[in-house]
Amino acid sequence: MFSTRKNASTADHFRNTVAWITGASSGIGEALAVGLAGSGARLVLSARRESELDRVARRCHQAGSAETDVMVLPLDITDSDSMAGASAKVLERFGQIDLLINNAGVSQRSRCAETDLSVYRKLMDVDVIGQIALTQAVLPHMLERGAGHIAATASVAGKVGVPLRTGYCAAKHAVMGFFDALRAEVEDSGITVSTIVPGFISTPIARHALAGDGQPFNKSDEEISGGMNVDECARVVIAGLARGQREIPVGKGKEMHALWLKRLSPELIFNITRRRK
Template sequence: MYPGIQFSDKVVWITGASSGIGEALAVRMATRGSHLVLSARNEAELQRVATLCRNGGAGDVVVLPLDVSNYSSMEPAAQQVLAHFGKIDLLINNAGVSQRSFCVDTDFDVYRQMMDVNVLGQIALTQAVLPAMVARGEGHISVTASVAGKVGAPLRTGYCAAKHAVMGFFDALRTEIAADGLQVTTITPGFIQTNVSKNALRGDGKPTGTTDDNIAGGMSVDDCADVIIAGFESGEPEIAVGSGPEMGLLQLKRDNPVAAFQALEQMATQIRQTP
């Protein structure tokens, strides 16, 4: 366990802050008096979230549009934040994109995008922020991974590969920077009521435009944010969040991996048989 984070007066940078989990976290941190940097590609939506945060009690709020797949923009963005605030207390790598297609039907460019956005973009931004944290001897880096970063699920070969990579990178980073006084928290959501499936890519690279039943019936994004905030405040290095049967897969994979594989194979068969 880590010392719990007290968010008052902390500088928190959130990517993917224009909707979903990122937005909900920003709003909750605002009520705790955090200073916020809100990043995503959609500036208009970021401005909307910024207004909610200012009205909710945030300190200074900076809107910083960012495309995490544009790696060369990370260093200038980090320097801009540091010039404004003088520090970054917590970076939450939350931007991401999912997938809904069988491997045999998936263009290779979809796999490339899974890695660019979900893995390499997170690493690039983390590398841009890390030196200032190390020099200060204080800081916290987090990433929104997924249950898909622990188990392999059908229709998500690229997404699972990316989220497994994210878990591996940040688990390893945790070991490297602990002696510098820095902390890493990984977050593994299950089915949360966001636009993740609507924005997920089909095999041809186009968004599905539809919401999965399991996402629609998942944990509310507000409840999800409450669990994550509580995890930060209590010092959990890995925060699992969700309320459905998918969360049981985490334990099943550890206790009986063969049973977990069989359950997921049955899921794939059911998907194939569904008209």
């Protein structure tokens, strides 16, 4: 049973909860899956690469999940027409969806003048439209039950614009706006909405980012490589979700100061970001 007690321990809160995670084949999504497995959740793992999802499922079993408590559900987040069918499969398997974590995403490393428009379209399709489509597929079930938790992985880039990430920043700003507005619509119906706001987390996101021509960037950023350990990130996020925290900032570097600096002194943050290369 999904615990609604604000003071419940993380393990108590997520025990037997059905948590559906997109982008579960690597990075933050993988770490969240393993962390929730250790908290007794039943899991639905989605991403495009089934072989990687199988690997993550094995890690979840090692963390304590029973074989029957992990569902591998390959999903192309850009295929909006498949969302209703995917949601039906989850409900057929587990009977409910307590927590949806919209974590699938792709980043970018290119200047605007050197970026093909198709790159911007892909960023929006993956990072924004895909999250909206899946949320729309799951939302009626949660509204009918009068309970549920929807989360989305945004970014500090969803609050602050920086060079080489015009499309990524635009997409993550859209994620923040959509899920903040959704919260205002559904919170009184018993549904919690959380935005996850990572700073620099040590994941493969930079290597998988898109260059201006749409090809993989295939390089690691020093800031990303030196960022917060992804398992530590997952622990912070899972604790925030258990508390029903509406916005969950997570990171350890100077970039986290930008979240409050943008509010207190926009002109200062504009001057700082324009000096970034």
